[in-house]
Amino acid sequence: MGAMQPVVAKFRTFDEAEAATRDYYRNLSPEQRLEILFQLREMAREETDAAAGRLARVYRIAELKRG
DSSP states (O other): OOSOOOOOOOOSSHHHHHHHHHHHHHTSOHHHHHHHHHHHHHHHHHHHHHHHHHOOOOOOOOOOOOO
C-alpha cells in the first residue's frame, strides 16, 4: 500500500457516514490496517520532531530591583 489517497463521499446523515467508515475499515485486510497504523504513527512522529527541533527552551532568571 502506498500513500493514503483522499476520498470524497457525500452522506445524508452522520450515522450513514460512520457506517460507511466502519464498513471501509472492516473490509481492509489486517496488513492494510497495520500499514495505515504505521503511516499515522510516522505522521505523528514527524509533527512531534518538527516542533521539538524548532523550539529551543530558554530560561532566564531576572533580578528585579525593589524600590
